Amino acid sequence: xxxxxxxxxxxxxxxxxxxxxxxxxxxxxxxxxxxxxxxxxxxxxxxxxxxxxxxxxxxxxxxxxxxxxxxxxxxxxxxxxxxxxxxxxxxxxxxxxxxxxxxxxxxxxxxxxxxxxxxxxxxxxxxxxxxxxxxxxxxxxxxxxxxxxxxxxxx
Amino acid sequence: xxxxxxxxxxxxxxxxxxxxxxxxxxxxxxxxxxxxxxxxxxxxxxxxxxxxxxxxxxxxxxxxxxxxxxxxxxxxxxxxxxxxxxxxxxxxxxxxxxxxxxxxxxxxxxxxxxxxxxxxxxxxxxxxxxxxxxxxxxxxxxxxxxxxxxxxxxxxxxxxxxxxxxxxxxxxxxxxxxxxxxxx
Amino acid sequence: xxxxxxxxxxxxxxxxxxxxxxxxxxxxxxxxxxxxxxxxxxxxxxxxxxxxxxxxxxxxxxxxxxxxxxxxxxxxxxxxxxxxxxxxxxxxxxxxxxxxxxxxxxxxxxxxxxxxxxxxxxxxxxxxxxxxxxxxxxxxxxxxxxxxxxxxxxxxxxxxxxxxxxxxxxxxxxxxxxxxxxxxxxxxxxxxxxxxxxxxxxxxxxxxxxxxxxxxxxxxxxxxxxxxxxxxxxxxxxxxxxxxxxxxxxxxxxxxxxxxxxxxxxxxxxxxxxxxxxxxxxxxxxxxxxxxxxxxxxxxxxxxxxxxxxxxxxxxxxxxxxxxxxxxxxxxxxxxxxxxxxxxxxxxxxxxxxxxxxxxxxxxxxxxxxxxxxx
Numbered sequence: 273x274x275x276x277x278x279x280x281x282x283x284x285x286x287x288x289x290x291x292x293x294x295x296x297x298x299x300x301x302x303x304x305x306x307x308x309x310x311x312x313x314x315x316x317x318x319x320x321x322x323x324x325x326x327x328x329x330x331x332x333x334x335x336x337x338x339x340x341x342x343x344x345x346x347x348x349x350x351x352x353x354x355x356x357x358x359x360x361x362x363x364x365x366x367x368x369x370x371x372x373x374x375x376x377x378x379x380x381x382x383x384x385x386x387x388x389x390x391x392x393x394x395x396x397x398x399x400x401x402x403x404x405x406x407x408x409x410x411x412x413x414x415x416x417x418x419x420x421x422x423x424x425x426x427x
Numbered sequence: 428x429x430x431x432x433x434x435x436x437x438x439x440x441x442x443x444x445x446x447x448x449x450x451x452x453x454x455x456x457x458x459x460x461x462x463x464x465x466x467x468x469x470x471x472x473x474x475x476x477x478x479x480x481x482x483x484x485x486x487x488x489x490x491x492x493x494x495x496x497x498x499x500x501x502x503x504x505x506x507x508x509x510x511x512x513x514x515x516x517x518x519x520x521x522x523x524x525x526x527x528x529x530x531x532x533x534x535x536x537x538x539x540x541x542x543x544x545x546x547x548x549x550x551x552x553x554x555x556x557x558x559x560x561x562x563x564x565x566x567x568x569x570x571x572x573x574x575x576x577x578x579x580x581x582x583x584x585x586x587x588x589x590x591x592x593x594x595x596x597x598x599x600x601x602x603x604x605x606x607x608x609x610x611x
Numbered sequence: 612x613x614x615x616x617x618x619x620x621x622x623x624x625x626x627x628x629x630x631x632x633x634x635x636x637x638x639x640x641x642x643x644x645x646x647x648x649x650x651x652x653x654x655x656x657x658x659x660x661x662x663x664x665x666x667x668x669x670x671x672x673x674x675x676x677x678x679x680x681x682x683x684x685x686x687x688x689x690x691x692x693x694x695x696x697x698x699x700x701x702x703x704x705x706x707x708x709x710x711x712x713x714x715x716x717x718x719x720x721x722x723x724x725x726x727x728x729x730x731x732x733x734x735x736x737x738x739x740x741x742x743x744x745x746x747x748x749x750x751x752x753x754x755x756x757x758x759x760x761x762x763x764x765x766x767x768x769x770x771x772x773x774x775x776x777x778x779x780x781x782x783x784x785x786x787x788x789x790x791x792x793x794x795x796x797x798x799x800x801x802x803x804x805x806x807x808x809x810x811x812x813x814x815x816x817x818x819x820x821x822x823x824x825x826x827x828x829x830x831x832x833x834x835x836x837x838x839x840x841x842x843x844x845x846x847x848x849x850x851x852x853x854x855x856x857x858x859x860x861x862x863x864x865x866x867x868x869x870x871x872x873x874x875x876x877x878x879x880x881x882x883x884x885x886x887x888x889x890x891x892x893x894x895x896x897x898x899x900x901x902x903x904x905x906x907x908x909x910x911x912x913x914x915x916x917x918x919x920x921x922x923x924x925x926x927x928x929x930x931x932x933x934x935x936x937x938x939x940x941x942x943x944x945x946x947x948x949x950x951x952x953x954x955x956x957x958x959x960x961x962x963x964x965x966x967x968x969x970x971x972x973x974x975x976x977x978x979x980x981x982x983x984x985x986x
Contacts (some may be wrong), residue, residue: 331948498748
């Protein structure tokens, strides 16, 4: 997305504070052409704009930052097929906060969100099938949380 | 589901699992009322020389198992090249790959579907004791195939070369016949 | 394996459930498909994965950066070299380590050899799934030659830990280069054999043409990448879109087809093998003398706080390492973006209106590695 497109994205979202640029053009260091941060209720609109502009959802993951900042950080990565334009979108969530699903917009998000839900416990509102993906269905823990399964806690 | 007590987890193991020494088990199962020694010998030779493995590759070791069955390291010359997709037609189950918690009940079900006499080969480090995926307090894998079923031959390696798998099959044949394939 | 909770509602006497897997004759691995059928036609398909989940991402948080190297090969064991070197390149990017020229050329040669061996295996097992056993034996013969070459240099046949942060472990000798050249020459003569054996075969054509079509829009919404995407007409190859290493110095084409069916994916992979041969030849012709590790290699790898996303073209598609560092020598998070995960998620739609018999053919043509899906 060029600079004009990013401005268009912010304008079509309506509110300036919904999308905040973190860095722009640091590809050589981070692998992302553009990084931004948004509030959790903006994500479906942002995802729709990215889809309409010809992007695909490359990755969706979560970072457990409960120890440092008491948040979960969802990282969405959008990219294009015709040139390398990898955009990262950070969404910070409080521990019990849920976020809207984008699985109806980007179908790949279906499994990404299921995986984030089972690994971290983040709930995605509106997801039709938020059950376990990689772990057995009756698993009752969320493995990728930092305080789960630590080596020092081994018996 | 606790992390450490998969030994006692009823989901994974059927009760009354006999984790006995395999040789002991073989002798108990084969203990006849009347011993036709020469016939037993003949039947054992027949079984050893035509082991039908079950196609059950789980992870990386499966590729080496396929390579062992392919043209360069032909398993068929030892009679073990007929991979059967159905457990009911197979003699030997070659565990090729890491056993995750999710697939453990499936493995137990397949083992129970195999008719006796049946044998098991644990191929690769993961099936011996968890291999490179074992670390204290891990949640994902079953540390070794012998936590689920009685294993006859263990083949170390990550992954073991096809020659190592062939060596393992020859050892199993020795075990079945209670003798070597070629006189040393 | 418990029955579905909504089973009673769905049992209407017209449709029935078929459980395929996780153990079944086909070669794609421990995948379970819950199929709802009406006769032979699939109405609904639900893949159940996780049977090869080995907790790579959790292990990454338990060990330091060097200790994660063996894991990288085992995520996708057929592209093990590419994954291993990609991880090294991601760390080199974060630490700004410069890799010597000779090491870069060696990396390209072994990566492309790895790509050819992966495609050869795919070729053999795809045909095995369709019922033809002979190509499997032929391609494995060629593949053994590649494994022999890589074994001489790295010490392993399948799961390599050949890369180090800054270069590679062992140098290659003239014998390696001449063996690779001879192998490329031999492989090229075998391509025509494979075409003669397989491509025109009536059964193969019938099972592949027009079957399992992935449209470009579907590919984009599902995040499909790699040969599956290129067979649908979109020429997206990371080696061209965001060149890493020294790939921008090589002259090769991006194999593309437009039909998006099994046959297109088959042709794309055969073309890719030819392109990899071209790259290897150019690399062998231009490889310079020199060291294979930096002059003063670092011993301790503490990466300052930050994050990095590094993408490479694996034989199955776009593979990305997303590494989050926190200043210590243990990663805060490593997320593996694997191509088969997204490629398989598109199967829900592709398989939704096909026949049961086509399922195996379509899944085979996608080229899945389940441990890569499950990590």
